[in-house]
Amino acid sequence: MQNRTRIDGKTYVGKGFLERIKTAAEFHDANLLIFDNDLRPAQGREIEKATEIKVIDRTELILDIFASRAQTKVSRTQVELAQLEYELPRLKRLWDHLERLGGGIGTRGPGETQLESDRRLVRTRVKILKKVLEGVETDRAVQRKQRGTMTRVALVGYTNAGKSTLMNALADADVFTEDLLFATLDATTRRIDLPGGHAALLTDTVGLIKKLPHHLVVSFHATLEEVAEADLLLHVVDASRPHCEHYLELADTVIADIGVTEKPTRIVFNKVDRVTDTAELERLQRTYPGALLTSAIEGKGVEELRNAICAFVEGHEEVVNVAVPHDDGRLLARLHERGDVLSRDVGEDCIDVRVRVSKPEADRLRKLGVVK
Numbered sequence: 001m002q003n004r005t006r007i008d009g010k011t012y013v014g015k016g017f018l019e020r021i022k023t024a025a026e027f028h029d030a031n032l033l034i035f036d037n038d039l040r041p042a043q044g045r046e047i048e049k050a051t052e053i054k055v056i057d058r059t060e061l062i063l064d065i066f067a068s069r070a071q072t073k074v075s076r077t078q079v080e081l082a083q084l085e086y087e088l089p090r091l092k093r094l095w096d097h098l099e100r101l102g103g104g105i106g107t108r109g110p111g112e113t114q115l116e117s118d119r120r121l122v123r124t125r126v127k128i129l130k131k132v133l134e135g136v137e138t139d140r141a142v143q144r145k146q147r148g149t150m151t152r153v154a155l156v157g158y159t160n161a162g163k164s165t166l167m168n169a170l171a172d173a174d175v176f177t178e179d180l181l182f183a184t185l186d187a188t189t190r191r192i193d194l195p196g197g198h199a200a201l202l203t204d205t206v207g208l209i210k211k212l213p214h215h216l217v218v219s220f221h222a223t224l225e226e227v228a229e230a231d232l233l234l235h236v237v238d239a240s241r242p243h244c245e246h247y248l249e250l251a252d253t254v255i256a257d258i259g260v261t262e263k264p265t266r267i268v269f270n271k272v273d274r275v276t277d278t279a280e281l282e283r284l285q286r287t288y289p290g291a292l293l294t295s296a297i298e299g300k301g302v303e304e305l306r307n308a309i310c311a312f313v314e315g316h317e318e319v320v321n322v323a324v325p326h327d328d329g330r331l332l333a334r335l336h337e338r339g340d341v342l343s344r345d346v347g348e349d350c351i352d353v354r355v356r357v358s359k360p361e362a363d364r365l366r367k368l369g370v371v372k
């Protein structure tokens with residue numbers, strides 16, 4: 001780490017510090033330098049020149065990890081788009097740089113043509129990938145519509161907190177979990193059954209990280225949209241990490257960054273089996289009175305979590321009596337599709353249907369003037 005009032009335009013860090021990096025790298029026999037911030041392409045090159053070691057920056061590292069994790073066609077497309085979009089301005093900068101260097105006669109050499117065609121290739125590919133992803137988003141929107149008005153719950157939180165493991169515990173699902181950063185790159189949704197005949201849709205989402213590269217936010221729009229559209233967020237925190245509240249705040253910042261604010265949220269401190277200091281657990285419970293303590297691996301607290309989701313769903317739903325005219329098959333179909341029909345009485349004027357629906361759907365039905 002270096003404290004500087006200004007970033008060095010040429011090498012990011014200062015000259016003396018660069019020397020120290022070089023010495024340390026030699027001492028440790030390092031063959032790769034990773035900068036925890038974004039470097040301009042020219043800066044990366046200058047550092048490589050000075051140290052004679054390959055340099056990558058934070059975004060490149062994250063994109064690289066994402067690329068190695070991407071399993072499905074969708075996530076591979078998302079990662080490739082993010083990588084290309086990260087490269088495009090870098091190609092451009094390289095190009096501007098050469099243009100300034102050359103200027104005038106002799107600059108229209110083969111190198112320039114190469115850059116231009118590179119840029120065009122990247123742009124064309126970006127366009128194709130965006131089209132593919134647009135299709136995915138449309139499909140997802142349709143899927144979401146088909147899910148009706150069931151309450152949606154999303155597991156969110158810093159990467160490696162145990163979101164997927166909790167998903168598996170709650171939904172009896174089989175989502176890939178691993179002691180890795182970004183084990184999950186695709187949002188998975190499962191129906192979970194709750195006490196009292198209730199049910200909800202639970203979504204597992206991609207892990208968050210501080211300083212999330214902007215291109216990832218754009219590319220992972222479909223995944224992040226699940227967070228935006230959820231009725232309830234379960235914010236999972238790895239309680240076994242030192243200063244775990246720090247990760248809570250970091251993830252909150254990222255969630256706010258993607259435009260999600262004031263969403264009903266329950267904090268879930270997970271991996272409590274690894275916390276040996278009971279005083280620490282008591283302190284967390286005191287500081288965050290509504291928080292739940294779980295161990296997804298041992299199944300501890302999972303039933304309490306299920307009950308908490310159930311309590312939310314109950315508060316989120318309403319039972320209404322709807323008068324359906326005999327000839328209104330569409331309304332009847334809608335009630336079956338979006339709600340849980342509890343009883344049906346065929347009367348003389350209409351069919352009396354008692355149905356459990358979400359509060360927003362109840363309001364919509366009231367507007368239609370069919371609620372008794």
Ligand SMILES: Nc1nc2c(ncn2[C@@H]2O[C@H](COP(=O)(O)OP(=O)(O)OP(=O)(O)O)[C@@H](O)[C@H]2O)c(=O)[nH]1
Nearest residue numbers: 160161162163164165178179182183184207295296
């Ligand atoms: N000891 C312990 N380990 C856990 C617990 N929950 C999850 N883990 C482990 O923590 C690691 C990460 O779990 P995941 O469920 O993949 O975490 P995630 O939040 O989905 O991670 P990303 O998808 O990368 O964001 C895995 O090795 C899990 O086995 C727990 O309650 N206790």
Ligand SMILES: [Mg+2]
Nearest residue numbers: 163164183184
């Ligand atoms: Mg996961």
